Amino acid sequence: xxxxxxxxxxxxxxxxxxxxxxxxxxxxxxxxxxxxxxxxxxxxx
Numbered sequence: 001x002x003x004x005x006x007x008x009x010x011x012x013x014x015x016x017x018x019x020x021x022x023x024x025x026x027x028x029x030x031x032x033x034x035x036x037x038x039x040x041x042x043x044x045x
Contacts, residue, residue: 004010 005014
């Protein structure tokens with residue numbers, strides 16, 4: 001099992017999935033707290 005996890009192709013695939021999950025999480029946060037959610041502070045002027 002350790003040989004499979006330390007294979008270069010498997011290492012690449014695991015890192016790719018990991019970073020893709022982080023990217024999706026950041027996009028979710030951007031959509032949740034993203035631009036345009038709060039009113040612009042100087043709209044009354």
